Amino acid sequence: DAGITQSPRHKVTETGTPVTLRCHQTENHRYMYWYRQDPGHGLRLIHYSYGVKDTDKGEVSDGYSVSRSKTEDFLLTLESATSSQTSVYFCANGEDRSEAFFGQGTRLTVV
Amino acid sequence: KNEVEQSPQNLTAQEGEFITINCSYSVGISALHWLQQHPGGGIVSLFMLSSGKKKHGRLIATINIQEKHSSLHITASHPRDSAVYICAVSRGGAQKLVFGQGTRLTINP
Numbered sequence: 001d002a003g004i005t006q007s008p009r010h011k012v013t014e015t016g017t018p019v020t021l022r023c024h025q026t027e028n029h030r031y032m033y034w035y036r037q038d039p040g041h042g043l044r045l046i047h048y049s050y051g052v053k054d055t056d057k058g059e060v061s062d063g064y065s066v067s068r069s070k071t072e073d074f075l076l077t078l079e080s081a082t083s084s085q086t087s088v089y090f091c092a093n094g095e096d097r098s099e100a101f102f103g104q105g106t107r108l109t110v111v
Numbered sequence: 112k113n114e115v116e117q118s119p120q121n122l123t124a125q126e127g128e129f130i131t132i133n134c135s136y137s138v139g140i141s142a143l144h145w146l147q148q149h150p151g152g153g154i155v156s157l158f159m160l161s162s163g164k165k166k167h168g169r170l171i172a173t174i175n176i177q178e179k180h181s182s183l184h185i186t187a188s189h190p191r192d193s194a195v196y197i198c199a200v201s202r203g204g205a206q207k208l209v210f211g212q213g214t215r216l217t218i219n220p
Contacts, residue, residue, distance in 0.1 A: 031206055043154075043197070043210040050205050058207065090154060094206050099144060100199075102154040 003027055006091050006103035013110055019078040021106050023091030025071075029101075031094050032074040033058075034066060036087040037105075043090065049074055081110045114138050117198050117211035125219055130185040132214045134198030137179065144208065145172050145183050146197040154197070157183070188218045 003026030013019050023032060034046040035058075045058030047066040055066050063085060065077045078085055091103040115136045124130055134143070145157040158165050158172040160181070165172050169188075174181040185192055198211040 033207070035208075040212075042212045043199075043208070045207055045209075048205060048207055056205075092154075092208075096206065097142065098206070099156040099159040100146075100201075100206065100208060101156065102146075104153040 004091055004093060004101055004103040006089075006106050008106060009104065010107045011109070013081050013108070015082060015110055016080050019081050019108065019110075021076045021089055021091075021108070023074045023076070023103060025074075025093050027093070028071050029093040029095055032068065033092045033094075033100075034064075034074070034076045035090045035092065036060065037090060038087050046076065046089075078108075081108075083110050086110045113211070114209050115198055115200055115211040117196075117214050119214060120212065121215045121217075123217045123219065124188055126189060128188050128218075130188050130192070130216065130218075132183045132196050132198075132216070134181045134183070134211055135179060136181075136198075136200050138200070138202060138209075140200040140202055141206075142201045143174055143181050144199040144201065145181075146199060148195045148197060148213070150194075157196075185216075190218045190220050192216060193218050 005024045007022045033048040035043045037043045044060045049055045049068040067075045089106045092100045094100045118133045142161045144159050148154045160174050169186045171184040195213045195215050197213045199208040
């Protein structure tokens with residue numbers, strides 16, 4: 001698991017509320033990623049970071065923002081949660097030419 | 112058409128059988144990854160390869176760069192191998208992954 005911790009592991013929230021998911025790594029890996037996993041779509045990249053304060057959009061970034069103020073923490077924020085954002089969210093980290101390491105996932109339900 | 116295609120989508124076999132899962136991709140890549148996900152569980156990296164073949168225990172992964180194809184083999188399969196196996200490719204910088212849909216493997220005792 002390469003020392004990745006996601007919190008919370010489960011969350012139920014109401015439509016329209018803000019939600020922040022946290023990813024914490026104990027290594028100093030340069031890259032961190034947020035993916036979502038949905039039936040029929042598999043895993044898709046939301047946002048990624050290539051250093052402190054350096055982030056970029058992925059394939060499905062609409063409705064999400066991220067921040068990385070410290071090497072070890074990568075936050076994913078849903079500004080106003082919608083039912084389409086009900087999903088399982090995975091954080092991952094890695095280095096150039098290295099395998100990826102994934103967290104245990106966060107199951108988010110928006111009602 | 113997805114950039115990464117896996118086959119089969121579902122596979123059921125008996126304990127002890129030799130298992131093959133295939134992955135084809137349509138873009139240039141820097142590496143190909145095989146991942147394992149148990150029901151309700153996290154995702155674990157099995158292999159990362161950019162050429163040739165790698166072996167770890169009963170698992171073998173091969174890649175043919177010219178044909179843009181990779182296979183994951185499991186020898187002497189066991190019920191604990193039941194999981195979803197995911198192929199993913201990384202392209203260029205930042206190691207962003209593009210994933211296949213996954214293959215759900217069930218090994219019956």
